Amino acid sequence: MGNKSELMPGTLDMLILQTLKRAPLHGYGIAQSIKRVSDEVLTVEEGSLYPALQRLLLQGWVKAEWKMTETNRRARFCTLTAAGRKQLGVELSKFEQMVTAIGRALRDAEEAG
C-alpha cells in the first residue's frame, strides 16, 4: 500500500467521466476500474465518489438508472451523456496543458539548478 498516491484535486470528476466513456458502471465498478487501470497507484477515498457522482448528475454530464448486476443485485448504473463527453474533452485538454506546464517548469528548474 506504500506507493498509493493522493489524487490531484479536481481530477476525480475527470477520472469518473473517463471511466464511464468505456461502459456504463455503478459506483463500486467505477472505483474498481480506476484502481485497476492505474495499477492501484491511484486510489480514492472510495466514498468520495458519491458526492462527485451527484455533482456530475446535477450538471447533466452523467445519466443514471437502476439496473440489475450480474450477481442479481439492484445497482445504479451511470452513463456518460453527450454533454459529459464534451466536458471530458475540455477537462482532458486543460489537464494536459497543466501537465505540460508543470513538466516544463520542473525541467527549467533542473537546468537552472
Add this chain to the structure above:
Amino acid sequence: MSAMGRWLKKLAVLLRREKFSGELDEEMGFHVEQVAREFEAGGMAPEAARYAAMRQFGNATRLKERSHEVVGFRAETVTQDVRYAVRQLRKKPGFAVTAILMLALGIGASTAIFGFVDAAMLEPLPYAQPNRLVDVAERAVVFPRSNLSRADFEDWQRMNKTLSSLDAYEGTSYLLRMGAVSEPVPAGRVSDGFFATLGVQPVLGRDFLPGEDKPGGAKLVMLTYGTWMKRFGGRRDVMGQAVSLDGDPYTIVGVLPQNFAFQPRANAEFWTALGDKTGCEKRRSCHNLYGVGRLRNGVTVEMALADLQQIAAHLAIQYPGSNKDQSASVQPLSELIIGQVRPILLTLLAGAGLLLVIACVNVASLLLVRSESRRREIAVRGALGATPVRLVRQFVTEGLLLAIAGCGAGVLTAVGIIALLKALMPKLMLDGAPFVRNVGLNAHTSLFAGGVAVVAAAILALTPVLRLAIRDIHGALSEGGRGAASRFWRRMGANLVVVELTIAVVLLAGAGLLAKSLYRLLHVQVGFDPSHVATVQVMAPDKAFPKPENWVQLYPVIKNRLLSLAGVQAVGITSDLPVQCNCDTDWIRIAGKPYHGEHNEVPERDVNPEYLTTVLKARLIEGRMFTNTDDMKHPQVIVINQTLARKYFPGQDPVGKMIGDIKLSPDSMRQVVGVIADIRENALDDQPWPAEYLSIYHGPDNYFALAVRTAGDEKALLPEMVKALRAINPNLGVNGEITMADQIGNSPTAMIHRFVTWLVGGFAGMALLLGVVGLYGVVAYSVSQRTREIGVRMALGAQRSAVHRLILKEAGLLAGIGIALGLGCSVAMGLLMKSLLFGVRSWDVSTLAGVAAVLGVFALLASFIPARRAARVNPVEALRAE
C-alpha cells in the same frame, strides 16, 4: 446545463428527499458490501472485512451529507442550522429569554423614541410645502418675538416683496351658546388667506374668500373636523347655518380636514375671519396677532427678514409713538413649532440609543460566555468533520435567530411604549405637538427598527465568530477549556463591562441632573402661598354684560356668592393668574425721569384687594396694599413689585412717585402706594420681571380669573365653585378650574421637565440594572474559570479573606474605571443638554458624587456574591474536579 435545469433538478430531489436519501444509502451500502466481500474472499473474517471495507469507504455520514449539499439548495443546510440553533436556544431557555428581553427592551425603547423624533423633525407640519412657511412677528427690545398689531400687519402684508402671502392669526375664545348651555370654547381668528397660505383646503363648504376679513363684513366661521363631528353630528346641512359665538350669529362656511392642526392654537374648535377690529386692534400700539407667511420662490428666510425689517424701520419713522424700536422677526414655521421639543427629543433619543448599546453589549457578553462553555461541543463537531465555515455559520445562525426574535419582540415593545408615551404625555405638550398623532409603526420607524436589528444581528453573529477565529480546535479538545482563550474572553468581557458601566453612569447622571432641575424648578420662590387655593377662569359675555360698569358690579356679587360656600376664606379677582406668562404688558414711563421713547414693558395685573393680601399672602415691603376704597371714585394707585422698584427707582423710595403711560397722559397717571416682594407671574424657569398691580376697579375687564382661599380641601371646592358661578348667571363662561398647586406643578415648564425626567430616569434605571447584571456576569464567570487557581492558592495557604479581596479587587477595578470614564462623559453630556437644565450645572458635584456612590454600591453588591462563592471554594474539590 443551464442554471434553470440545475435548479429544477434540485427541486425534484428536494421534493423526493426520502427517495434520494434511500437510494444513496442503498448505493453506498452496496459498495461497502462488495468491498467487504472482496476482503472476505481474500481470507478475512467477515466482521473484520466489514470494518476494513467501511474504513476504506470513509465517513459515510459525512459523505452523505456532502452528497446532499451537492444537490441541496443552500436553504436546506440553512434550515438544518436553524433547527439546530433553535434546539440550542431551547436547551438553555434562560439565556434565550434574557437575550431576547434585553434586545426587545433596547430595540423597543429606541424605536419608540425614534418614532417621536421622526414625526417631530421630519414631518412636523401637515401643510403643503411646509419648508416654505415662515413665522412672522414683530420684535421688541425685550420680546424677541412679539405680536403684530393689526395696523402693522396690514402694512406688512401690503408692502412686503418677499412673501407670496402673509396672513395673521390670533388665539381667542368665544362663549358658545347651543340650546340653553353657554360654554367657553377655544378658537382662532384669522385673516382671509390663512388656510390658503398653509395650503389647507376645507373638506366641506368653502374657505374664507378674499376680503371677508374686512371690518364690517359678515361674521363667518369654519369648523374643525372634530367640532363638526362632536357638536354638529357631522351633518352636511350645517353649512350656511348660524352658530352663536359671544351672542353673535356666525355663519358656518366650511369644515377643515380631519388631519388639520395648527400648533400655536392646537385646541381651537372654531376659526373665524378677523372681521371687526377689537378695541386693541384699533390701536397700532396694541399687539395681538401673529403672522404666517409663505416665501416666494427663491426667497430665503434671511431675505424675508431683511425685507420686513426694512418695512418695520420705515413704519417706526412714520409712527414713532407706537413703532419706535419695533422691528421684525422671521423664522421657519417648523422652528416655532418644534424648536422647544427638539432638545427634549434629542436627549431622549440619545438616552434610548445608549440603552440599546448596553442591551447589545450585554447580549454579546452573554453570547461570549456561552461560546466559551460550548468550546468542547465545537471541538467535537469540528473533529467529526464540520468545516470551520459550517461552524461559523452555525453561530451566525444563532445570532440571527436571536436578533430576529429580539427585533420582533422589540417592535411589539415599541408599539407598547409609543402607546404608553402618548398616554403619559402631558395634554398641553400633546396639544403643542400635533405630529404626535402620526407616531406609530410606519415606513420610517420600521426601517429604523430593521436597521437596528441588522446591526444587533451583526454584533450577535460576529462576537462568537471573532471569538472562534482565534482558537484552534485541537487545543480546545485536549486541554478541556482554559488557557489563553479564556484570558482573552476575560479581557474582552471586562472591556464590555466597562463600556456598560460608563453608559450607566452617563444615563444616571443625566437623570440625576434632570431630577435636580425639576426639584429646583418646583421649589422656585413663587412669592406667594399656593396651598389651599382654587382657581377658575370667568368670562362675562358682552351681550349680558355690555359695559365696564356691569363688570364692576359683577365682582362683588361673585365674591359674596363664593364667600357663602363652606370653608371659603377669601376671594381674589385678577386679570391673570400667577405662574403663567409675562403677557398682558403695559408700557410705562416714570414721571420726572428722562425719557427717550423706549418701551418699558411691564406685566400689568388688575386685582382686587383680597387677591394680594388674604389669598396669595404676598409680602408687603413698603407702603400699603389696595383697599376697598381704591375704586372709580378715588384716584388711581399702583402697587409695584420689588424688581420694578429696583430697576426704575434705584436707591430711591418709590412710594409716592407717579407712573404713567408713555405720553404721561393725565388720565393714566397713578401713584405708587406699595412695594411687594416679587410674585412669580411668568414661567418657573424664567427670570422675574418688573410688574405692576392695579386695582381691578380702575381697570375692569370682562375676562378675569378667580383665586379662592379655603380652609378645607381646595380640590373639592372646584366643582362647587363652578356650580355657584353658573347659578349667578347662566350666561357666565366658566372654565379651566384648577388648584393653584396643580397650576404650578402642571405648568407647561414643570410638565415638560417632569416628562423628560421620568423617561430619562427610566432609561437610567434600566441601564443600572443591565450594567450591574453585566458586571455580575463577568465576575461570576471569572470566578468559575478560576476555581482551580483559587484552589491552588488556598492549598498553598491563602486565607479566605485574601481570596475575597482578590475577586473584589478585580470587580472594583472594573467598576472604578467604568465610573471614572462615565463621570467624564457625564460632564460633556451635561453641557450638551444644558438647555434642559434649570438651576443645576452640568458638573454638579453632588449629583455626580451621588451617581458614583449609587453605582459603586450596586457594583459592590454585584461582585459580593461571586466573591463569597470564590472564598468558599473547597481547595480539595476544586483540584480534584479537573
